[in-house]
Amino acid sequence: MTNDSSLRTRPVPTRLAGAATVAAGAMFLLYPAVRPAGDAAEVVASGAWVASHFFAMIGFILVPFGLYALLQMTDDRRARYALVTSWIGAGLVLPYYGAEDFGLHVIAARAVREPNVGFTELAEAFRFDPLAAGMFAAGLILLAVAGVLAALAVWRSGTLQRWSGVPFAAGLLLFFPQFYTPAAVRTAHGVLLAVGCVWLGMTLWRSRRI
Template sequence: MSTPLARLGAPTLALAGALFILYPAVRPWHDESTVDGAIASMSSGAWVASHLFAMIGFILVPLALLALRGALAGTRSERLALTAAITTWIGAGLTLPYYGAEDFGLHEIASSPDASKIDLLAMVDAVRLNPVAATTFMIGLLALGAGAIMAGMAVWRSGVLARYSAIPFAVGFALFIPQFWAPAAVRIAHGVLVGAGCAWLAWEIRKAALRKS
């Protein structure tokens, strides 16, 4: 892979990290088990913006992992890094439709003038717990976690990048599913973990690109 693409991958991954920090930091945190809380959160512009940040981040990460594969070209980890990029690409594709429904669909429902009169919480559950949607969402996040772990293994084995540099990245994506059941403070901390993991790995990819230039 060319050095210019590797150089592009580093800022792409760093940008993804910033977006994953903004996602829980900007997201409104009201008690969504109540009608008033659900309306306050889901009808706000911050709800749309925060989930959009996450969606863009999911798109950018697989692109950046192609640069990781380039950084590890010629090592025994090159194939594993490519597998990581492909796996996260599939994971992002399966995850994004659910995020779109969560973002735009729930926002429109909660913004309806009749939102307080309808069985809003039942409608929210119907969107979130649709069997096909929930299953593809979980498979997508599992694939993203698996891809991030493979990226961490590729870095560990390569001897090209700092051995520990992809561990926070891998741990952050591996924890994406359980963090949904955590309180707001933990979810914000998780966003910082993912962001820091992306930034560290981006820095190592950037250094590898400069060494090859």
């Protein structure tokens, strides 16, 4: 008869999870650094717009890897809740980013060729659609909650550097507000989130638990 322990999922090595979290930091750093300033049709139609939003999406996909490893390293229930909220949050955020990256890009490219298309009206119709905007806001809120829970789990773990989760949590908490700030502040936020991801990722990398 098969032993129950053999049916358990093999843990994610912390070095792999740490590398994924560090990579997420690089993506969040590139996102505002590459993103062109403004929202005019010419800006959204550019390749830099597509690349920057693509970097952000990859960052959101990679974040839960680190939280999954954190769950395996601590018995704190906050780590479990952080993982679940990050998965759901990323899932809610990604469709909006995909529409910004690919849908608006196509509309903007056409508006550049045909000025009568009315890009601003179409962009606002999408961005302020109740369902789309609601999903996006809910996703960012859940990611912020995941960051705070992860920081608390790290703080109470007793085996990880206590402060390593704090910049990570701060970066996720400020993700939504930074949309309403100048480009320089958005770039600074990218640096903060990158530092948070890299610090947490390196902490996981150096852990000997797994």
